[in-house]
Amino acid sequence: MELPYAEPYKIKMVESIKRSTKEQRLKWIKEAHYNLFNLSSDKVFIDLLTDSGTGAMSDKQWAEMMIGDESYAGSSSFEKLKKTVKKITGFEYFLPTHQGRAAENVLFSALVKEGDIIPGNSHFDTTKGHIEFRKATAVDCTIDEAFDTSINHPFKGNIDLKKLEKVFKTHSNKKIPFVILTITCNSAGGQPVSLENCRQVSALCKQYKIPLYFDAARFAENAYFIKRREPGYENKTIKEIVKEVFSYGDGMTISAKKDGLVNMGGFIALNNYEVFKQATVFNIMFEGFITYGGMNGRDMGALAVGLDESTEINYLESRVEQIAYLGKKLVEYGVPVQQPFGGHAIFLDANKFVPTIPREEYRAQALAIELYIVGGIRGVEIGTVLADRDPVTRKNRYPELELVRLAIPRRTYTNNHMDYVAATLKNIYDTRHEAKSGYVITEEAPIMRHFTVKFEKI
Ligand SMILES: Cc1ncc(COP(=O)(O)O)c(C=O)c1O
Structure with missing residues (x-):
């Protein structure tokens, strides 16, 4: 008999839940x-x-909570997280925030102006909210297949390149501060974006000199789908796939409450020093000093471990x-x-x-x-x-x-x-x-x- 699948963990602590009539x-x-x-x-x-923020942490994450460094500036927990973010994403600069929408608030404060256009794949509600709050417009360029629940397309989160190019041709690139690619695409049903699509969107963005940012809340789950569904990636590790995905972008925002495997947290990571400098000002104003940005030291430590765990195939x-x-x-x-x-x-x-x-x-x-x-x-x-x-x-x-x-x-x-x-x-x-x-x-x-x-x- 073929052995059934079983979870690669056992349970150490339980929480009661209540029945009702x-x-x-x-x-x-x-x-x-x-x-x-x-x-x-x-x-x-x-x-x-x-x-979002409702998952169970591992024993290793809890152990990290106990040794969190709560220093206001330059804590070792921050350094741990910074090192892990660089290792996993490849992005040079990093700013912690208290959650995903806070990362959007900080980055968009630096980049989005009234009248701007921000194309993407079914923007998440907080992303759209932060765009519209600034009197800018979110343009949905998701492929049409995403809107038919019965079509079995492997990458329904993909951007339609024709729709995207139409937006690029209709508006000057001065009006388009960036494109945002959400992996996986929550609003389209947690559907993944293929690596090929990341590559093509990135190439089109480069052609029109428009930066590409990822909304990376579920970047690890997205990489799992690439490994399982995209030819050529079946033998790559999740960490290799993740690195390649991020290599096509200029930066990312993330709600770490998802694939960071923590109950609270988020961050911005990016390559452009000028944007980092501008975002730093808003981070200090809205979130906290740049080495904690609204997070506890212990939470940053748990997030560093979580990012490593979520990018493992077993998990x-x-x-x-x-x-x-x-x-x-x-x-x-x-x-x-x-x-x-x-x-x-x-x-x-x-x-x-x-x-x-x-x-x-x-x-x-x-x-x-x-x-x-x-x-x-x-x-x-x-x-x-x-x-x-x-x-x-x-x-x-x-x-x-x-x-x-x-x-x-x-x-x-x-x-x-x-x-x-x-x-x-x-x-x-x-x-x-x-x-x-x-x-x-x-x-x-x-x-x-x-x-x-x-x-x-x-
Ligand atoms: C794709 C995506 N982006 C951004 C956010 C916002 O993150 P947070 O709830 O941490 O503010 C979420 C939250 O569900 C999300 O799913």
């Missing part, structure tokens, strides 16, 4: 104004809201294959999900799951709420609520996809939890025709509304 959850979600962000964690059984295999395990179960049950499966999450296709709920009534949000009510599972809407309003017309933006993201925290849940999630969804799917109406917004913030928006049931 459907009646309790109906009450709690109403009190939370039908916004899953408003639920306290003890009201959630399996929390798939995000994979990545258990990580990405757990997502595929859940995905395969759902496909078996007929539940419509984004394919191929992403690196950090499974995305339910609400347009196919509950087409009976009108889009104006936030069908993906309605599905996420139902998943909580039936199983105590918290996912998140990646659809019209997240897409927010057009900054000029203030009308709802309707994205191509209405998704519910089930993000799996790293090294946190077992495959029994995945079985529970799949069974809950099967039960909802079997009664999907009964769903006829959704929700109406009663209160919302002017930007990034999804975190605090309030709904009423129609």
